[in-house]
Amino acid sequence: MKKTALITGANKSIGFETARQLLAAGYKVFIGSRDAVKGETAVNELKAAGFDDVEAIVLEVTDAGSISYAAEELSGKIPHLDVLVNNAGIPGTYPQDGSNVTQENLKAVFETNFFAVIAVTQAFLPLLRKSDAPRIVNVSSDLGSLGFNADPQSRHYEVKLAAYNSSKAALNMYSVVLAYELRDTCFKVNSVNPGYTATDFNNHTGYKTVEAAAAPIVKYATTGDDGPTGKFFSDYGDTPW
Structure with a gap:
């Protein structure tokens, strides 16, 4: 049987x-x-490209009912889940200076980028536990690196976003905590930074292509039994915490 993967925000x-x-x-x-029509449109595009084994599943990561329903639906379709990629995320609104970021902005960003990841992961853990080699990839950002944020020589040193950066730093800690809990199992749990990519997320100002950005995500989603866990990676290798 083919290995199976679920990717949030994958349309x-x-x-x-x-x-x-x-x-x-x-x-x-x-x-x-989260949008059924957009999900089906993505599936049809992939099928037109020659990929048949793809399905859409409605999943609003900030809605507990949607998460529960999606987990139940997927459990009825497959005996186990091999890969969970927590990709869905939002940048929040601007500005995000520490002195003026609003509570509403902070809560909205953390709800999607942090709390929703935990909720989705917990909901699909029973299905992942049935896999012989379960993999969880939490899509992070080097903006969540405390090391880079504190280093004046880093590429994005001046990009200080109180909501977004903090949410990704929190996400990285969750990856470490979950990886530690599952350390004596066959799980591999890692944070992966796709890099500054030209997408709607940043009005296509990024310098990386989506192909290059997805490559490290796929690398750690398909890592072998001797692969790492509890780490933070970019396409160039280890990313400082």
Whole structure:
């Protein structure tokens, strides 16, 4: 039986390309999308490109009912889930200076980028536990690196976003905590930074292509039994915490 993967926020951009690359690697892929029409549109595009083993699943990551329903639906379709890619995320509104970021902005960003990841992961853990080699990839950002944020020589040193950066730093800690809990199992749990990619997320100002951005996500989603866990990676290797 083919290995299976679920990707949140996969109807466009990096999530969509991650789905395409996993399909090319022989996986059966479920496109998580909060909008049913957009999810089906993504599936049809992938099928037109020659990939048949792909389905859409409605999944609004900030809605507990949607998460529960999606987990139940997927459990009825497959005996186990091999890969969960927590890709869905939002940048929040601007400005995000520490002195003026609003509570509403902070809560909205953390709800999607942090709390929703935990909720989705917990909901699908029973299905992941049935896999012989379960993999969880939390799509992070080097803007969540405390090391880079504190280093005046780093590429994005001046990009200080109180809501977004903090949410990704929190996400990285969750990856470490979950990886530690599952350390004596066959799980591999890692944070992966796709890099500054030209997508709707940043009005296509990024310098990386979606193909290059998805590559490290796929690499750690398909890592072998001797692969790492509890780490933070970019396409160039280890990313400082």
